[in-house]
Amino acid sequence: MFTKRYRIVALVLTLCVFFLINRQLQASSSSRSRLILDDPLGTEEEKPQQHPRPANNNNNNNNNHNKNNGEPFNWANVPQRYPISSTIPIPKTNPKSIPTIQHRFREESDEARRVRIARLEAVKSNFTHAWGGYKQHAWLKDEVAPLSGKAYSAFGGWAATLVDSLDTLWIMGLRDEFEEAVEAVNYIDFTHCSLKTINVFETTIRYLGGLLGAYDISGAKYPSLLNKATELGQMLYAAFDTPNRMPITRWDVKDAMVGEGQEEAGDTALVAELGSLTLEFTRLTQLTGDPKYFDAVQRVMDVFAEQQSKTKLPGLWPIAVNAKTLNFGAYGGFTIGGMVDSLYEYLPKQYLLLGGGSQQYRKMYQDALVAMKRNIFFRPMTKGGEDILLPGDVDSNGQTHVSLLETKPRAQHLSCFSGGMVGLAAKAFNTPTDMDTAAKLVEGCLWAYESSNMGFMPEIMHTVRCDDRDDCSWDEAEWLRQVDEAYSSTSAASSAIEKAKIHNLSPGVTKIDDPKYGLRPEAIESIFLLYRLTGNPALPHRAWAIFQNTIKYTITDIGHAELQDCTDTRMEKMDRMESFWLAETLKYFYLMFEEPGVVSLDEFVLNTEAHPLRWRGVVED
Numbered sequence: 324m325f326t327k328r329y330r331i332v333a334l335v336l337t338l339c340v341f342f343l344i345n346r347q348l349q350a351s352s353s354s355r356s357r358l359i360l361d362d363p364l365g366t367e368e369e370k371p372q373q374h375p376r377p378a379n380n381n382n383n384n385n386n387n388h389n390k391n392n393g394e395p396f397n398w399a400n401v402p403q404r405y406p407i408s409s410t411i412p413i414p415k416t417n418p419k420s421i422p423t424i425q426h427r428f429r430e431e432s433d434e435a436r437r438v439r440i441a442r443l444e445a446v447k448s449n450f451t452h453a454w455g456g457y458k459q460h461a462w463l464k465d466e467v468a469p470l471s472g473k474a475y476s477a478f479g480g481w482a483a484t485l486v487d488s489l490d491t492l493w494i495m496g497l498r499d500e501f502e503e504a505v506e507a508v509n510y511i512d513f514t515h516c517s518l519k520t521i522n523v524f525e526t527t528i529r530y531l532g533g534l535l536g537a538y539d540i541s542g543a544k545y546p547s548l549l550n551k552a553t554e555l556g557q558m559l560y561a562a563f564d565t566p567n568r569m570p571i572t573r574w575d576v577k578d579a580m581v582g583e584g585q586e587e588a589g590d591t592a593l594v595a596e597l598g599s600l601t602l603e604f605t606r607l608t609q610l611t612g613d614p615k616y617f618d619a620v621q622r623v624m625d626v627f628a629e630q631q632s633k634t635k636l637p638g639l640w641p642i643a644v645n646a647k648t649l650n651f652g653a654y655g656g657f658t659i660g661g662m663v664d665s666l667y668e669y670l671p672k673q674y675l676l677l678g679g680g681s682q683q684y685r686k687m688y689q690d691a692l693v694a695m696k697r698n699i700f701f702r703p704m705t706k707g708g709e710d711i712l713l714p715g716d717v718d719s720n721g722q723t724h725v726s727l728l729e730t731k732p733r734a735q736h737l738s739c740f741s742g743g744m745v746g747l748a749a750k751a752f753n754t755p756t757d758m759d760t761a762a763k764l765v766e767g768c769l770w771a772y773e774s775s776n777m778g779f780m781p782e783i784m785h786t787v788r789c790d791d792r793d794d795c796s797w798d799e800a801e802w803l804r805q806v807d808e809a810y811s812s813t814s815a816a817s818s819a820i821e822k823a824k825i826h827n828l829s830p831g832v833t834k835i836d837d838p839k840y841g842l843r844p845e846a847i848e849s850i851f852l853l854y855r856l857t858g859n860p861a862l863p864h865r866a867w868a869i870f871q872n873t874i875k876y877t878i879t880d881i882g883h884a885e886l887q888d889c890t891d892t893r894m895e896k897m898d899r900m901e902s903f904w905l906a907e908t909l910k911y912f913y914l915m916f917e918e919p920g921v922v923s924l925d926e927f928v929l930n931t932e933a934h935p936l937r938w939r940g941v942v943e944d
């Protein structure tokens with residue numbers, strides 16, 4: 324899963340850490356830190372329910388099966404083994420101190436409106452198609468399998484797709500469906516889990532984020548959503564009950580319910596899972612007035628802040644850290660892609676959610692951005708000579724000067740969130756020159772889509788990196804040399820040109836490490852954000868082309884399916900549709916064609932599962 328060429332110095336350490344990470348990752352996927360699962364699906368082959376309905380008919384005791392002296396189990400009553408002695412208060416917000424985020428869009432022509440509405444309807448009908456498949460085949464289960472119609476429970480069995488889709492239903496104006504789903508939320512039982520261990524991060528971004536996003540976007544008119552979010556928040560808070568108050572990221576809920584199990588945070592924690600819980604916990608404190616949730620995540624972020632200059636690449640945090648000893652400086656692998664991504668994404672967003680009330684997140688982001696510009700972003704060599712950027716990876720041994728480290732041109736689809744992040748931060752922090760960088764990053768992912776043979780950026784690929792960002796003219800021989808090298812052992816083909824053809828490499832791509840298209844949102848997420856930030860009128864048209872192409876290849880009778888190989892038309896679809904397809908990908912496509920006032924970035928921050936959390940009231944102009 325990682326590039327084969329390690330630096331010799333880092334070899335031993337890297338392998339040890341990878342071994343540990345791999346072991347940790349076997350049982351679950353993660354969202355932004357999502358990886359491919361080995362045995363992902365607690366497959367339940369349930370009989371399809373003809374009439375979608377809440378589970379009350381056959382599950383009378385569902386809410387109360389965990390009796391505790393006759394009372395339903397309540398996480399709020401579980402005593403903390405390592406209680407805090409003081410609470411960090413949530414800072415006072417000052418949202419007026421933050422500049423206007425969105426571009427001021429001019430009024431559109433009748434013709435432009437007609438085109439836009441037609442596209443909006445096409446996205447919506449694809450959403451209702453997939454939502455209908457979920458309702459019919461997997462109601463109240465985590466996922467519907469889009470080919471077989473099976474029901475999967477890979478995320479605890481708490482109706483992941485339903486909770487993840489709530490705010491999309493609202494945004495698309497599907498009010499009856501929304502209310503039916505809100506009603507069904509009452510039947511989710513967080514004291515009963517389909518898995519041995521849950522991923523605290525996934526549970527936070529999908530479920531807690533989903534409930535809070537639905538509550539916020541519907542104008543706080545459905546209090547049951549906040550009650551359910553609080554119930555879940557009480558549970559997740561128990562994962563922070565460790566001696567150093569760092570959360571246990573892969574957490575055995577059943578053990579914890581009886582006060583047993585792991586007591587300390589792990590020695591190999593993925594930074595995305597540790598460091599991107601802030602938005603959801605902060606919003607829960609803001610909405611409930613209970614300070615403990617913000618306190619819990621602020622303690623974690625204080626450690627990240629303190630460790631930021633002590634890593635092997637100061638400014639950035641490595642993929643894995645020791646959450647038990649709080650040593651963040653051991654591992655030397657750096658990326659902003661899988662296993663890391665939302666850690667960075669949440670810094671400017673947390674600044675917004677706190678209404679500019681804390682400068683800590685601004686500083687952390689800006690220190691990280693300096694290192695990203697230097698060591699992560701690179702210019703790929705393209706045939707058309709486009710001046711674009713992609714995020715790569717870098718290893719550091721902590722000794723080599725940071726200006727001499729070599730960026731590996733390994734581009735992940737997951738990293739495509741970065742254009743949106745840099746753009747949003749450029750507005751929030753009033754650093755307009757960074758919008759250039761944001762646009763180049765978005766163009767990098769657009770290039771990956773638009774130049775590929777089937778119109779998709781694969782999960783992971785390599786390109787040719789130009790050492791000089793200002794001098795990057797096309798060098799066909801160099802591209803072919805790198806293709807030849809990348810496939811030296813795996814391909815029987817004789818010439819590099821043949822290798823490129825066999826592996827469906829478009830010019831500039833030297834290797835496709837993972838050819839999957841996972842219905843992922845990151846590219847459209849950043850295109851959407853850049854559009855709302857800059858108003859660039861070409862973006863909706865390019866997004867529409869990507870949408871049509873995506874639907875063409877992924878649609879099934881039940882929903883939409885991941886592609887095993889998005890560079891090969893003969894390859895079959897996979898039987899998986901993760902909840903983020905409805906929560907994120909289709910929501911971003913929809914918002915691309917909605918009026919800019921709908922889910923305005925001046926009122927909402929979107930968590931890493933695209934759930935809108937309110938940070939500012941309606942702006943008076």
Ligand SMILES: *[C@@H]1O[C@H](CO)[C@@H](O)[C@H](O)[C@H]1NC(C)=O
Pocket residue numbers: 445446448449452870871872874875878
């Ligand atoms: C899905 O989107 C396509 C456009 O790409 C459109 O033609 C189609 O009608 C939409 N709806 C469904 C259910 O396919």
